[in-house]
Amino acid sequence: MSVPYAVGEGYARKVMDEVSKSEVVPLGIDPVLANLDPDQGRPRQVITTEGLNLKFSETTILSGVTMGFDRGTITALIGPTGSGKSTFLRTLNRMNDKVFGFRHEGDVTLDGESIWAPQQDLLTIRRRVGMLFQRPNPFPMSIRDNVVAGAKAHGIARGKQLDVVAEMRLREVGLWDAVKDRLGDSPYRLSGGQQQLLCLARALAVGPEVLLLDEPTSALDPISTEAVESLLREMTPALTLIVVTHNLGQARRISDQTMFFFDGHLVEHGATAELFTSPRERDTDRYVNGLMG
Amino acid sequence: MSDGDRALPATSALADPTRSSLRTRRVGLRHAVEERLWRGGGRVASWIPIAGLSLVLVVLFVKAWPAIRLNGLGYFSGSQWLPGNTYAPAVRTHGVLHPLGASYGAWPLVWGTIETSVIAVVIAVPLSIGTALALTERLPRWLAQPLGFLVEILAGIPSVIIGLWGVLVLGPFLSHHVYPYVANNLPDVWGLRYFKGSVGYGEGLLTSGLVLALMIVPIIAATTRDLFLQVPALPKEGAEALGMTDAEVTRRVTIPWVRSGIIGATVLGLGRALGETMAVAMVSGSVLGQVAPNIYATMTTIAATIVSQLDSAATDATGFAISNLAESGLILAAMSIVVNVAARAIVRRSSRLAAPVGRA
Numbered sequence: 001m002s003v004p005y006a007v008g009e010g011y012a013r014k015v016m017d018e019v020s021k022s023e024v025v026p027l028g029i030d031p032v033l034a035n036l037d038p039d040q041g042r043p044r045q046v047i048t049t050e051g052l053n054l055k056f057s058e059t060t061i062l063s064g065v066t067m068g069f070d071r072g073t074i075t076a077l078i079g080p081t082g083s084g085k086s087t088f089l090r091t092l093n094r095m096n097d098k099v100f101g102f103r104h105e106g107d108v109t110l111d112g113e114s115i116w117a118p119q120q121d122l123l124t125i126r127r128r129v130g131m132l133f134q135r136p137n138p139f140p141m142s143i144r145d146n147v148v149a150g151a152k153a154h155g156i157a158r159g160k161q162l163d164v165v166a167e168m169r170l171r172e173v174g175l176w177d178a179v180k181d182r183l184g185d186s187p188y189r190l191s192g193g194q195q196q197l198l199c200l201a202r203a204l205a206v207g208p209e210v211l212l213l214d215e216p217t218s219a220l221d222p223i224s225t226e227a228v229e230s231l232l233r234e235m236t237p238a239l240t241l242i243v244v245t246h247n248l249g250q251a252r253r254i255s256d257q258t259m260f261f262f263d264g265h266l267v268e269h270g271a272t273a274e275l276f277t278s279p280r281e282r283d284t285d286r287y288v289n290g291l292m293g
Numbered sequence: 294m295s296d297g298d299r300a301l302p303a304t305s306a307l308a309d310p311t312r313s314s315l316r317t318r319r320v321g322l323r324h325a326v327e328e329r330l331w332r333g334g335g336r337v338a339s340w341i342p343i344a345g346l347s348l349v350l351v352v353l354f355v356k357a358w359p360a361i362r363l364n365g366l367g368y369f370s371g372s373q374w375l376p377g378n379t380y381a382p383a384v385r386t387h388g389v390l391h392p393l394g395a396s397y398g399a400w401p402l403v404w405g406t407i408e409t410s411v412i413a414v415v416i417a418v419p420l421s422i423g424t425a426l427a428l429t430e431r432l433p434r435w436l437a438q439p440l441g442f443l444v445e446i447l448a449g450i451p452s453v454i455i456g457l458w459g460v461l462v463l464g465p466f467l468s469h470h471v472y473p474y475v476a477n478n479l480p481d482v483w484g485l486r487y488f489k490g491s492v493g494y495g496e497g498l499l500t501s502g503l504v505l506a507l508m509i510v511p512i513i514a515a516t517t518r519d520l521f522l523q524v525p526a527l528p529k530e531g532a533e534a535l536g537m538t539d540a541e542v543t544r545r546v547t548i549p550w551v552r553s554g555i556i557g558a559t560v561l562g563l564g565r566a567l568g569e570t571m572a573v574a575m576v577s578g579s580v581l582g583q584v585a586p587n588i589y590a591t592m593t594t595i596a597a598t599i600v601s602q603l604d605s606a607a608t609d610a611t612g613f614a615i616s617n618l619a620e621s622g623l624i625l626a627a628m629s630i631v632v633n634v635a636a637r638a639i640v641r642r643s644s645r646l647a648a649p650v651g652r653a
Contacts, residue, residue: 095534126536137531140549149545150535199531206535 043112046071046210046240047092047129051106054087056099061087065106065266067259069210072237076251076272077244079261080292085244088261089212092242093129094122110210127154130208134215136195138187138202143179146187146198150206169201173231193224200231211235213243217250229254248288252276260284350626356619359612363389364397368620371398374581374598376605376614383611391613399595399621401584405498406594406625408585409573410566412502413509418559420506421513426543428514429521441518448511456572459504464495464576472499472589490587496578498585498592504572509562516558520551553640560636564629570596595625 045068054062062084069075077085087096094115096102108115115125127150138146147169148162157165166183170176175197179190187198196216203211213232217225232241232254245251251258252272259269260283268275268284279285286292360368363386377395384393424444428437472492479485524547532542548555578591579601585592593601599618606614 093534095530098533123536123538126534131531131534133527133531133534135527137527139528139532139546140552141545149532150537153535153537153541153545202531202535 042071044071045069046111047242048109049092049106050109052088052091052108053105054084054091054096055101055103055105057101057103060264062261062264062266067266067269069240069242070257071240073256074232074236074241074243074254075257075259076255077242077259077261078246078248078251078287079267080287081246083261084264085259085261086214089214089242089244090131092210092212093126093131095131097122123154127206128208129210129212130203130206132196132200132203132211132213132216135219136192136199138190138195138198141187142184143187143190143198144183147201147205150202154206156206165205169205170198172204173197173201174227175201191224193220193227196220196224196228197231200228208239210240210242213241215244215246218246225250248276248290260287262287350623353619353623353626357616357623359389359391360397360616360620363387363391363613364617364620368397368399369403370400371396372400372582372584373398374401374602376609379609389613390611392609392611395609395613397617399617399624401582402593402595402598402621403624403628404584405577405592406567406596406628408498408592409501409505409577409594410563412499413505413566414559414563416503416506417510417513417562418555421510421517421558421562422548422555424510424514425517425521426547428518430539430543430547441515444511444514444518447507448515452508452569452572453575455504455508456575459500459572459576460496463504464500466495467500467503468492468495468589476589487588490589492589493578493591496576496591497589498577499588501573501577501592501594504576505566505569508569508572509565512565513558513562516561517551517555520554520558521547524550556636556640560632563632567625567629567632568596570600573597574600595621 048068049065052062052065053060065088077089079085090096091104092108092115096104104116110120110125110128113120139149141149144163144166147166148157151157151165152162167176167180170179175194178194179185179198187195190198196219200216216232217228220228229250232243235241236256243251243255255272257269258272258275260267260275260279260281262283268279268281270280275284276288279288283292364371373396375394375396377392379392381393383390385391428441428444432440472495476489476492479488481489528546528550529542532546537545573594574597577593577597579593579597580591581593581598581602583590583592599622602614602618606618609615
């Protein structure tokens with residue numbers, strides 16, 4: 001399978017020239033955000049929730065979550081299975097809206113505006129709040145098309161710019177050298193870790209401000225996990241990350257803030273170091289010390 | 294028979310020699326007999342399709358041989374279908390006995406078969422994919438289930454009934470209310486000229502294509518619906534989370550995921566359309582010897598010709614008329630085989646990128 005265009009050092013130089021001339025955003029962040037003076041304009045907290053109750057039909061999954069996510073930080077969501085953290089995460093980009101029987105009370109704001117406000121565009125919210133799933137989920141198209149699928153749909157780039165986007169995002173996630181000679185190949189031949197990096201590149205290509213990660217490394221081996229984790233650390237403060245994880249070590253390693261969910265409640269939240277060393281609540285203490293879960 | 298002559302298979306009952314009581318030995322023997330029956334039966338069964346196919350083709354070829362010898366390649370380009378004078382003494386040309394003045398050309402039949410099938414597939418494939426999408430993604434379950442059942446029932450309706458409906462209801466309706474409107478209002482430019490001119494009485498090429506489309510929609514739709522149901526949620530959710538619209542998710546993830554299956558379903562439908570006999574014989578007008586001058590004109594297909602001409606062909610004492618029908622049947626069989634082989638090649642090529650169904 002031949003690559004749709006020539007790849008070499010000359011090409012790389014050409015790409016850099018094209019990028020500097022093109023409309024393509026050079027980093028995986030919103031252009032407005034890239035030029036943003038943090039003291040002006042937007043609120044410090046990119047996402048806030050106010051008294052958020054989530055229900056499926058009559059079953060309450062989560063109640064009374066009031067929380068703010070600071071721009072450019074990593075927040076870990078921990079808690080036993082069924083505690084509501086994944087549902088909470090999927091509410092932030094309105095992935096639950098379509099689920100049968102889903103209802104919510106309270107509010108979620110993105111840059112101070114409710115995500116359910118009538119003037120909000122769902123597709124724009126999802127572009128600004130990206131998501132990485134538990135298992136890699138590449139689309140049935142070539143590796144290159146996978147990376148640019150979202151960018152194409154949102155009209156971020158077109159034509160030759162798409163090649164630029166593909167290369168930059170793949171370089172960003174450290175996958176470029178592994179796939180540069182087979183951009184036209186099926187993504188399903190990549191390893192699980194590589195597929196997850198590909199999905200990360202795909203999510204970055206639409207220029208999100210916030211990335212929601214639902215146990216992004218639970219299906220990966222330790223080396224791929226380490227690669228993803230170090231990428232996540234590098235991506236702040238350009239991006240705000242919210243990570244659901246069952247891996248307490250991972251929460252400790254990468255996050256600034258940690259939220260502990262238990263039994264449909266946000267039991268405790270605070271700076272990660274503090275929450276792990278001196279938790280205020282008994283349940284938190286039991287969970288982070290492995291006595292529950 | 295080397296497989297069957299092997300020693301008794303090591304069944305679980307005989308695997309442990311310390312427990313080889315009389316009863317376990319008998320059970321072991323029964324297993325061995327069963328095993329032999331299975332293997333023997335399987336071997337016989339595996340030959341049935343090959344034997345059946347080659348028998349049919351051989352008989353068809355033997356029957357067609359006189360016509361093939363006499364017609365030569367002219368059979369593919371000729372348009373007339375003249376049985377000749379069966380009352381005059383038969384004549385012999387190149388060693389083949391045939392009625393005086395008999396002359397056969399299958400081009401209108403072959404072209405008619407291709408035309409009706411292509412019309413049917415072009416109409417049916419988008420319709421079927423739309424139906425399948427509605428059933429799997431759009432409609433609530435309480436509506437989708439009975440509707441899906443109806444689609445399956447439609448697939449089982451005998452073609453003669455659909456043909457009857459086509460000739461009594463659909464054809465007259467279209468020729469009164471739809472065809473004239475289309476024919477009169479289309480611009481007279483090259484390419485659209487085929488849709489202009491006399492619209493006839495509702496029996497003809499387009500009506501046949503539409504009736505065929507109706508017959509293959511349920512086949513393609515039911516297969517495609519089952520395919521869509523197998524597309525895992527995860528990649529679709531990934532596309533949604535990326536901010537794609539529902540239409541984009543469908544176009545870029547759901548359909549490509551099962552692309553090779555859809556091609557397979559289309560070929561299934563195309564095969565049915567190529568070979569469909571009764572309904573087409575009823576609504577095509579069964580006019581021999583002419584290629585339809587416009588899309589409404591009467592015509593015929595290979596299958597329809599065979600069924601409508603068989604009776605009169607049997608009156609040809611030389612057997613030459615039958616031989617010509619057999620030759621056209623051979624062409625039809627070859628067409629189906631070519632379509633299937635081509636589809637296989639396309640599936641192989643397109644499945645290189647697609648994900649195997651069932652894999653998340």
